[in-house]
Amino acid sequence: MEIDPFIFRLSIFILSIFVGYYVVWSVTPSLHTPLMSVTNAISSVIIVGAIIAALAGSTDKIFETSNLFGFLAIILAAVNIFGGFLVTQRMLQMYKKKKK
């Protein structure tokens, strides 16, 4: 019997939780706010699903209900992607070492 591809995805998921666990514990506490804003930005990779939803179906019917939800999700995720990465960048620019 073949292994269901779901099991592979589940393996990736569980291993990633472990990776996340160790990587996040090594984040310095002074960067916890940028950590939150950057995790926010990367979780907006959900835009992948939004794009698939928006572009589904034939060209003459691109504004069916499901496409509209896709387009709305694109706007939301895009706000987050640009906003999240840029505000993280803005914060990280401020962290400076003591001038010797």
Next chain:
Amino acid sequence: MTPNLSALFYLISGILFILALRGLSSPETSRQGNYFGIAGMTIAIIITFLSVDNFGAGFIYVLVFLLIGGSIGAFIAFRIPMTAMPELVAGFHSLVGLAAVFVAIAAFLKPVAFNLGSVGNIKLASLIEMSLGAAIGAITFSGSIIAFLKLRGIMSGAPITFKGQHLINLILGLGIIFLIYYLCISQSSNIFWSIVIISFLVGVLLIIPIGGADMPVVISMLNSYSGWAAAGIGFTLENTALIITGALVGSSGAILSYIMCKGMNRSFFNVILGGWGATDHTSTAQNKEQKPVKNGNADDAAFLMKNASSVIIVPGYGMAVAQAQHALREMVDSLKKNGVKVSYAIHPVAGRMPGHMNVLLAEANVPYDEVFELEEINNDFANCDVAYVIGANDVTNPVAKSDPQSPIYGMPVLDVEKSKSVLFVKRSLSPGYAGIDNDLFYRDNTLMLFADAKKMTEEIVKSL
């Protein structure tokens, strides 16, 4: 583009996201980490366009919507003051949650586009994954909106509790699980919509009983939820980048919640069940007899600090509210000119989100190697001449170490009282968020400076 090839590219963007978080282990590597994150996102978006392979009229619309959202995001990112980071992050969480809900709805309405079967005949596993993604997404959305309103001050930060609240939450939670089961049998769209609506309600009910001081936990928790929602959608779309990211963000938020709870010596469930200090503190606060406090002015403070050899600054949320971080930096600069050694002590739960104080100090050009965490600096108070407490309160209360009856007993606190003298900037003697009196006010070595944090600091700068 073949599905196998795009899956490999999604794996690459997943790895780039891991590297983005890895970069945050030190400020030097963090900026590079952020670029890894941006690269990962760019790859994921381009690969999606190539694999959908539909560059018709729809593609133009997608680009237009992407740019609209992007410009709104960029505008917010450049305009937001650093003191407003907690509500910004809460607001962003709500967007991720809502996006997850929308994608799940789209997948439910047109499963063919996602290879999930056909309407009324969606694969069982996909149905469970998308309804879980939608439910968690909806909870994240409405919960984050409440958190946003509380942080922004539009809604009172006081916990809203009512009888049977936890029972209702439990029933609604079980109801969602039952409906998901029922959805799998019936494939009915009404059931799907009910799951989404009930989850919106649960999000609201989950956050309203949690008070303002517990916001660091709430934000971290919602961060975690947004990750699990993304992972749920990732399973539906069979997309590795989304699964990896969801797991990363989910565990990141969970760890931050844990750190915040530990900083307050409270269990996670204790915070979630809510209502700390809001119930019975009034009686204890009023029954306190008037104890003498020493009252000082800016000149006294300037004199003490100028003649000290080392000063430790203890900032808290009050500093953020008063926007006093720049004035504080000026004060520290002139102290340094006088040869005083100055460092900053940050409690894990200072501020309204993890690391909030560090960002504010960084904004005021305070070098990050002068800023220390609780464990790093706590022993230094004993050798320090002056501790300058600005906008912090509960995190300095020695009662947490001495009085087992106190609600904050056992919470790790900064040993401020061990320094030779303590300057405590505060508007009045009112208790902090935990609703308990701070023993530090009445100590012999404490000088109270009753004023707005910013004004007082500016006056001290003048008299230095």
